[in-house]
Amino acid sequence: MVGRLFIISWLGLFGIVAGASPKAAKKDTKTPGMGINVTTIADRWDQVLNKYVDAKTGQVDYVGLEGSGKSDLEALLSFYSALDLTKLSDDERKATYINLYNAGMMYNVLRYVREKEKFTVSDNKFLDVEINNIKVPGGNLWNGDYRFKLGGHSVTLDHIEHGLIRGDNPSGFPKEMQRFKVKKLDPRIHSAVNCAAKSCPRVREKAYRGSNVNEVLDENMKEWLSNSEQFRKISQSKLYANSIVYWYYEDFDEHGKKELKLKGAGDYLSQFIDDQKNDGKWMKKHLKDSFNDRNKVFGLKLSNGYSFEYDWKVNDKRQK
Numbered sequence: 001m002v003g004r005l006f007i008i009s010w011l012g013l014f015g016i017v018a019g020a021s022p023k024a025a026k027k028d029t030k031t032p033g034m035g036i037n038v039t040t041i042a043d044r045w046d047q048v049l050n051k052y053v054d055a056k057t058g059q060v061d062y063v064g065l066e067g068s069g070k071s072d073l074e075a076l077l078s079f080y081s082a083l084d085l086t087k088l089s090d091d092e093r094k095a096t097y098i099n100l101y102n103a104g105m106m107y108n109v110l111r112y113v114r115e116k117e118k119f120t121v122s123d124n125k126f127l128d129v130e131i132n133n134i135k136v137p138g139g140n141l142w143n144g145d146y147r148f149k150l151g152g153h154s155v156t157l158d159h160i161e162h163g164l165i166r167g168d169n170p171s172g173f174p175k176e177m178q179r180f181k182v183k184k185l186d187p188r189i190h191s192a193v194n195c196a197a198k199s200c201p202r203v204r205e206k207a208y209r210g211s212n213v214n215e216v217l218d219e220n221m222k223e224w225l226s227n228s229e230q231f232r233k234i235s236q237s238k239l240y241a242n243s244i245v246y247w248y249y250e251d252f253d254e255h256g257k258k259e260l261k262l263k264g265a266g267d268y269l270s271q272f273i274d275d276q277k278n279d280g281k282w283m284k285k286h287l288k289d290s291f292n293d294r295n296k297v298f299g300l301k302l303s304n305g306y307s308f309e310y311d312w313k314v315n316d317k318r319q320k
Contacts, residue, residue: 036082038096042207044076045099049205058194058202059317066110066121073107081149085180092210094165094182098192099207101160104148105196108141108157109134109314127319130312131197141196143171153177165189166251184259187251187268190244191220198311198319199242201230221272225283233279239286243310245269249294266291 052061052069065073080100088096110121112134119125131141138145142157150160153174163173166189167181191201192208201224208216225231230242245252249265256268266287273284291297313319 036079038083038088038092038210041076041079041083041096042099042209044072044079045103045207048072048076048103049203049207053203053205054317055205057317058204059315059319060106060196060203062106062110062121062126062314062316063318065106066114070110073103073110076103077107077148081152083151085151088180089210090183091213093180094186094189095208095210095213097160097164097182098189098213100148100150101157101165102192102194102203104157104160105141105194108136108146109196111146112136112141124318126314127316129314131195131314132310132312150177151180161193165193185251185255186217187248187255188217188221190248190251191224192217194315196315198313198315199230200315201242201244203315218272222274225269225272226274226277226280228278231283233282233286236282239283239290240308243308245291246298249297253292253294263288264292264294265297 048065048069051072052065053059054061061069077100083096085093109129109131113119113121113126113129116136117125117129134141136144136146142161144156147154147156148160149155153176155163155174155177156170156172158170159173159177162168162170163177164181167183167185192204194200194203201220204216204220206216224242232240234240245265252268253265256262256264260268262268266289269291270284270287273287274280275284
């Protein structure tokens, strides 16, 4: 479909996507003449997104992806193995890692069903799959044995999100990957990395690139915070807010304080609220008044009977 991109041996694919021996990994890092760089990879990811992701909802055509798109996705993931990470700018790293995480999550979901379930992706039973309950050898979709090759190194989704993007050190994070971390934590990434569940911020219809990553992340945050299924006014004292804000509260809070000299997470999040949207002025004021103090925000969460229930069902386009 896209020429020589898909002329890849099955043995090579298995080594790159499923995890290869050190000998095979060494060979991957020296693949000559393929012209692999962040631009060519992003171009290929664009092609996959255009065909298998709904541009409005971000829901994924998993049936198509498992069928005609299987070779597209596998070929895309294989290219990350030979990518030279030393030549990437910080924005290029951030964009590249987000793309890999989102593509890798889709692949992990398909691989799990293919290997562990008695039904197929086209079966309606697939729609009941809850991402957080999936068990694979070694753990779950994020930290188990479902690994990918990045610059010749074997990584999990946790390594990509928490190690490379957020700058943390998750279990088993390769020491040799420390130097390839994104230098500064950008909390906007929480509106971009997609865990394949319905309550996640949507998958974007276009690849992230070093040249557009900051613009698109701003768009993501504005869209996410204006989505009434993710954030909305419940009463004068209560905001229905996606659990991600609480799970990663420190990311929003510390960045707001240290990098932007704001009062905290509330001020940071309020930047992306449109005053002209429904309850926009109230949301902005509520965030500033109530979300800058960690103790206060978690106290409010408990006292108000926090009601957001994260929907972990797979973000398949057939979902209602």
